[in-house]
Amino acid sequence: MMFCPKCGSIMTPKKEKGKNSLVCSCGYTNKKAEKIELKEEIKEIKEIEAIEEEVEIYPLVESDECAKCGHKKAYFWEIQTRASDEPATKFLKCQKCKHIWRDYK
Ligand SMILES: [Zn+2]
Ligand SMILES: [Zn+2]
Numbered sequence: 001m002m003f004c005p006k007c008g009s010i011m012t013p014k015k016e017k018g019k020n021s022l023v024c025s026c027g028y029t030n031k032k033a034e035k036i037e038l039k040e041e042i043k044e045i046k047e048i049e050a051i052e053e054e055v056e057i058y059p060l061v062e063s064d065e066c067a068k069c070g071h072k073k074a075y076f077w078e079i080q081t082r083a084s085d086e087p088a089t090k091f092l093k094c095q096k097c098k099h100i101w102r103d104y105k
Contacts, residue, residue, distance in 0.1 A: 071096040
């Protein structure tokens with residue numbers, strides 16, 4: 001739990017564009033929390049790049065439409081990016097155009 005340095009109220013976590021930040025009803029936002037999330041984002045991108053070469057060994061599944069080409073089959077795998085008690089992040093890679101995206105469902 002975190003308290004607002006401005007007014008002392010309990011700050012509430014808020015998800016914006018996939019990033020976590022802490023906000024207060026007085027309008028104060030914890031920018032530090034945003035920066036930490038950004039670093040994790042970079043780490044995840046590196047993990048995607050590392051796995052790209054061997055992704056074809058992963059199962060081909062029925063997926064949502066690819067944002068780039070509309071194809072509905074993608075390779076699927078999961079990566080444990082954060083603490084082990086949190087659910088793994090699901091990744092999909094379009095069979096056709098090799099576009100990679102994260103499945104937030
Ligand atoms: Zn406040
Ligand atoms: Zn595609």
